[in-house]
Amino acid sequence: MRPADNELLCRVEGEAAMGRVMRQHWLPVCMSEEVAEPDGTPLRSRLLGVDLVVFRDTKGRVGVMDERCPHRGASLAFGRNEDCGLRCLYHGWKFGVDGEIQDMASEPPDSRMKSLRHRAYPVQEAGGFVWAWLGEADAVRPFEAPAWAPTSTTRTSIVKIHAACNWAQVLEGAIDSAHSSSLHSTNMPTAQVEGSTATDTAWLRPSDDKAPRLEVQATDYGFHYAAVRRPIRDPETHAYVRTTVFIAPFTVLIPPNDQYNLAQMLVPIDDVNCMFYWVAWHPTKGISQDAWRRFCAAEVGVDLDADYRKLRNLSNNFLQDREKMKAGDFTGIVGIPAQDMAMWESMGPIADRSADHLGSSDAAIIQFRRQMAAAAKAALAGEPAIGTSGAVRHVDLASFEGVVPRESDWRAFTTRNARAAEAAE
Ligand code: FES
Ligand SMILES: [Fe+2]
Structure with missing residues (x-):
């Protein structure tokens, strides 16, 4: 990839093209649980290089505003959250969730400054997240x-x-089926199962094929692709198919297992940091919040600090255990996400894609780079951003995995896993 296109793909701060794409989408600011309590502690967040403060007011409404006070720039994250507003500690100005200035304690009652508003962003809550609109207020x-x-x-x-790296190299991990057969092979061992099968500590797989054949199809919302592997049972007549859906610009539906569906959102904090969200979901059952965080070795206080930064990280080599590797553990690194993070962060703050040697198993990566570099150029030209046409409802999209007859067309799979498809027949 040419360095200029890499810049277009990766950079999101200020007037950057990909930032313009992102600003035409609702963005996850934090999890609702982080601001669960009315009048609770305000939360700092950062999206596209913009520092934000998030708080839930007395009536339960969530506000997302610029973190710096419009008076002289002190952080509102230190503010008092009370009586339906957030009050800056420095001179006592107070703001409602919509940015209205409710009180200017340091100004006379007739001050002309009272028409001022603070920059607040439209907010939604859904799926366990607080979402904000950072784009134009009239769009x-x-x-x-x-x-x-x-x-x-x-x-x-x-x-x-x-x-601690750019969002795009993390997203490339989410659309890279091939790596799971190596990097995560200890957590995804081959077994005599019909499809991906979850236990408390692993996802069993019906295939030991490390070199999937990829087929990619571009769509209105992004693309989807199938990774086709040889199953251990009936390899002459059947294929193990895993499909992944990329919903531009930052959401990926990855193949489910027998107990829950999986999605990732790779949300840019700034040019060299992003937030990795991994959602396990199910219409009714699924996996509990605690069990999911335990499975991923991503528990605050155990694996992460209070700001969701990893205790196992580049500075301590992710506590890689060479003795465990000799004993058979493929990576010596605990937890599927930490294994990924070691790869992503080791590529540098912004991966230099000019020296890559992309192979046939990188077909989805190539599609992502082409499509999103083109989307960035389109945004610079003032065109509507990729993924905004609304032609396909996102709730109608689903990833798929299962062992199916070899001649099956994966593009037609709309059910969420093979067993569900069989049950419906
Ligand atoms: S800096 Fe916030 S009120 Fe003065
Ligand atoms: Fe991974």
């Missing part, structure tokens, strides 16, 4: 239910981890 798009939370009662469990 707010209707909020659409996420593909992974089709109803308000969908059960979602969320893993959240800070990644």
